[in-house]
Amino acid sequence: MSVRERVDRDEDVCTEASKITCLYYEAMDRKRDKIGHLYVAVDPTLLWNGNNLQGYDDICKFIQQLPQTDHNIQSVDAQRLPTIEETKDLPEGIIMNVAGTVTMGLTSHGFVHNFVLMREDGKFKTLYRQWTILCTLSIDGGEHILAEKWANIMKERWRDESLLVEKASDCVETIALRANIMRLRTMQKRMNECEERMSELSTGYSSVTSRTSSLHDACERALKNQTHLASMAEQIKANLYYFKQANLIFKKLSSGTKLSVTGQSFTSILSSIDEFLQLLRSHREWKEADVYIEKYEQCLSRAMTCIRASVLNEIEAAAMDVSRRREELSGGEGRKDGSITDEETLTLLYGVFSSRAQSVKSALSVAESRFSGVPEFEAMLSECMQVYFSTRQQLINPILEATLAQLAATQNDSSCTLTRSSSSFLLRVIDDEFRLYRQFFSMEGMDGGMETPGGMSVISSRTERIPPTPSSPSSFFWSETSSFDQFVEGLSRLLYNILRPMVIHNPHLETLTELCAILKVEMVDQRCGLMASMMEGEGMESRGGMNIGRRSFDPRGAFVRVMGELVGDIVERIVYRAEMYAQSDIASYRPSPGDLAYPEKLEMMRSIEEGQKKKTSVSEVVEEERENGEGGRKISTSSISLSTPSAVDLHCLWYPTVRRSVMVLAKLFKYIDMGVFQSIARDILISCCVSLDNASTAISVMPKKSGWSRSLDSILFVIKHLLILREQTAPYRHAAQRSDASLPTRDLSIDFSKMRSSASNLLYDRSKWFELSTNNAFLELLFQVPIQVSEPTGDSRRVIDNRLKQRCNELVSLSNTLLVKELNDFLDLAEKEAVKTGFVYKNVPSIAPKEIQAIGGRSFKNLSTNWPMIRSALNLYIGVNETESILLSPMRSLCISTWTRLHSFVSSYLSEEDQSIAAIPSLSHIHSIIRG
Incomplete structure (x- = not known):
């Protein structure tokens, strides 16, 4: 290995040692819970001041128990482990010596750490560590003995201690101490054996105690089970009663003997069915519970069938009784023609049915008190009501038709009288029918009603009707009220069929408006609406008295709806007649010479007015003299004369078309919807303006009699009457502004001019049929929009203002001339x-x-x-x-x-x-x- 490689290797070792030193002492001083990551996982060793600790867990636990430390590193010496033949299979390692000072608590010590590091998972970790804290010794001027000197001193002290032990081994006290130690060990052994015996005895006692307690508990459970089984046997015996009664109840309901639905026996049967069904439905886990629930539901259905048959029989018997009594009355003494009056028939209808109403109501009340929420009961009651209403309709319709036909025949000359009398008669019939209906059927939702002085029941409802869902509690009440509404609607249609032809063929606008007033104001608003508003207040009181969940019902609601349709027909007729009236009697009016006598007529009325003022002034003077003579205060006529309208402004002096327009609009305004009224008013005002223009033209060509031009008379004539129209129609304009009908009225107009011009170009310019240019007449006819539809705005409020502005401009132009x-x-x-x-x-x-x-x-x-x-x-x-x-x-x-x-x-x-x-x-x- 070269020198350079050795230097590089030593630098790497120093770098690794520096990193490990920083990590280790940082963890030792501040993060001891992570110091275990710096030790190898297999058999690490820590030697702490001569105390040998081995194992990962022991070392971590020991370090955690040490007091807080603060290390100050002074020197680090690191070397690689030497590689020899015997250790070449071991992983790469580093030997590291660290020296410095450490502060433990308030005391500072010197320390020497020896580390043996091995590479594990690519990182160096501590395999062996020797930790020695140095004591400070003063030698020769206070120098500190460090690692090697301290080790030599410790070896010398160990050698001295070993010599002292060898010398003391032959002493008597030492021999006695050793004998006592042997006896102490023997006693400790026996004590351990006694503890083991006591533990075995305690375990046996606990086992016997637990088994005895278990036996006692088992005996108690057995007694409890015995008692429970006995009670279950009694309960099963009692529950079998509910299963056994199913067949008995069904036999009673299916027996041929007639069973009174209002008797005590039938009531007890219904109570039993209710009780048994409630019990079985709450214990669906019982065997065959569903089977017997079905059986009891069959019994319930059978009971409903009995009630249904009883109610239908009573209604049929009442109808047959009416027929029988009519035959008896028609064949009685004094009946030469064998007929009876309609009044007698109505008396029979209500008297006979009222006598049988209590039995029907009692039967239905019994069923309702038990099964008000059962769907079968609702279906049965609905069927009974349908039969009742069909029976009543078959009996009363002929009588109503005959009575209404008789009224139409006797009052044929007065449609208003016929409408008033026939509507009043039908309302009395509806009230009687509703009273009889309540005698047959109990309607809890209507009990909050109010009895009128005439005995008619008034129901507190004008609320919006929203059909409930089938699962709603009030769904059946809705079906009841709908059935009665249908019945009343059928009766009202009889009157509608008689009055509608009379309305359609009536040519008189005044009569039509009077009919509309009778139906809309007298019958609907006053006789039905006022009473309904009274009942609405009564219904609010009943809801305040814990009747919140009930619906209210108006027995005259169907009559109001049908009469509303008739009012709509009358309004349509009024609109048609108003348009015809505007064309024939206003726009096409031919004035007489007296109608065009202007300004002579105004001058005459002015002279009359001046004469009245002179008389008034004379009467005032006389009145003042009388007051001065009597010395008291009297009411002067001057205030009355001031409030008296001018004679010139009296409507009798208006031009006839203006007077007719104002009167027609006053009648139509009360009974017609504002949107329709606006359209009619616009047409009438336009027609009136046309008539005024015609009259103005006629006045302008008349011979001159006054001191000014006839053109001035003609223009002022129009302006005067336009101002009258503007003043008289002001309330209608204000009402239109407050309603949605104030939107401008639009009229459709169709223009065929483009289609006509394209067709003419096509015929006269045939040479350009197939020319590929913008002048192709054939393509223009095909692709151009042939018909143009426009919607000109026609606001009735602008008709008079535009005409008045035009005439004022003409007046200014004439005055300028x-x-x-x-x-x-x-x-x-x-x-x-x-x-x-x-x-x-x-x-x-x-x-x-x-x-x-x-x-x-x-x-x-x-x-x-x-x-x-x-x-x-x-x-x-x-x-x-x-x-x-x-x-x-x-x-x-x-x-x-x-x-x-x-x-x-x-x-x-x-x-x-x-x-x-x-x-x-x-x-x-x-x-x-x-x-x-």
Whole structure:
């Protein structure tokens, strides 16, 4: 081996020794629980101050018990183990000597550690370790003796101790001590033997004690088992009773003898079936328990069959009894024609059935008290109800049809009277049927109802009906109420079939609205809704009184639904008739000469109103004199006269189509849905506006009688009545804004113009049929959308506003013509000439100062004459200061702007001399006239 290799090997050994030293003393001082990983797993050795410890576990335990240490390494010497022939099979090893100081507790010592390290799993671990703590000895000036000197001193002391032991072995005391030691060892041996004997005796005693206790426990268990078996035998004997009774009960229920379902025997049988089924279902583990449960269910089914047969027999017997008594009454004395009245038949129907109701109700109550939750009971009770309702329907339908037909025949001339009387009669029948129904069937869900003064049961329910699931406890109550609803609906359909043809063929809009009011307000809202709201409050009280789980029921609900359908039919008829009325009586109205007598009619009513005011003022003076004479306070008529409407504004003076439109809308608003009303109102208002336009045209061509133009009369006539319509329909607009129907109404319109133009191009331009370009007429016809559908928005609130705005613009335009038309024409001409190049006003005769003077004079005269006329016309037609000021405001603005243009032109182009010649009126004069 070369020197370089030896040097490299020694450097590797030193590096490994340095790493192991750091790891070992770090674990020794701070991580002793991990120091075991630094020892080999097989037979490591630790020599601690002469104490030899071997084995991995002993070394780890010993190190854990040492006090806390803090090592300070001063020197590390490491060498590889020499390799010889005898040890060449051993793993690679390192001999390491470590010296330094260690602090244990509060004392610091020197130490020398000798390690023998062997490689295990690729790592060096401690195989042998010698740990020696050095004591400090002062020799020659306080120098410290280290490893080799300390070993020599220990060898000399050991040699001295061995000489002392050899000398003392021949001493008498030593011999006596050795004899005592022998006796002590003998006594210790005997003591160990005694302990072994005592342990054996204790084990035997424990074994005997446990076996004796086991025998005692076994005897007690045997006695307990004997007692339990005896009690089980008694229990089995008792339980066999439930199995033996199955056949006996079935024989009793199947026997030919008639068994009273309301008797004590039948009740005890039902109680036994209930008890036995409950017991067997709670002990499904019993042998043949399922078999006998099925047997008892058969007994239950048989009992249900007996109850069903009894109830059906009672209902059938009641129907036969009614038929028999009718025959007896029809064949009795005083019956020449062999017939009886419907009133007598109804008395028989309710009297006979009421006499048999108690037995049916008792039988059903017995079954319900025992088996209210059994599905078979619900099916049986449902079948009984169906038979009951079918029987009642067969008996009462002919009588109702005859009675309603008689009412229709006697009251054929008044459909409103017929509707009111027939509906009242049907409601009385429904109340009687419900009272009889409750006499037959117990309805706990309806017991929270309220009895009205007439004896009719009122049920506290207007809640939304949600059909329950079959497993719900209230599912059967739902089936009961549905059956009664179906029965009442069948009765209500008889009235519906009589009234509907009358509604469909009724041409009178007033009669239709009255019918709608009778059905919707009187019958549904008042007679049904008011009573239902009273019962709803009563139902809330019953729910507060621990009746939370019960449903409530309205016996008139089916009647309300059917009448709701009839009301819908009436509304459809009203819509149709309203559209026809709008076309025939409003849009197509032909006015009489008296209808178009404007403003004569308004002037006459104004004179009447002034006469009334004079009389009122005279009465006020007389009243004041009387008050002064009496010295007391009286109520003056002046306050009454102020609240009295103007004679001009009375609806009798309205144009007939306006009056008809307002009256029709007032009737329809109460009974029609807001969305439908909005559509009808829009059509009626459009028709009314068309009639007003026609009347305006007729007024404009009539001979002039008043002091102003007939065009002004025609425009103010329309504006007046549009303002009346706007005021009268304001409540409807507010109601529409508060509802969903305030959305704009859309009408569909179809446009065929594109299809017509494409077809014409195809026929007239045949040369371009097969041309591959955008001008191909054949492809245009194939691929272009032939029909265009649009949805124009028609809001009824905008109909009057748009027409009123249009007419106000016409009024402003007409006033501009009457007041400053000549002046506007002159200014347009003058301004046109002024923009030309080289303009000199003296060279244009039409705008000479004298011409300006003449035009200004005529215009000022027109303004002075026509402005009071327009104000008086507005006062006569409108009569409201605020509205008049709104209408006059744009007229004033146009007049002032026109005269301002004239002043601006004159001051810009005319000299001062020519301005004095023109002598146009000042703007202050214009303002004084307009504001006056």
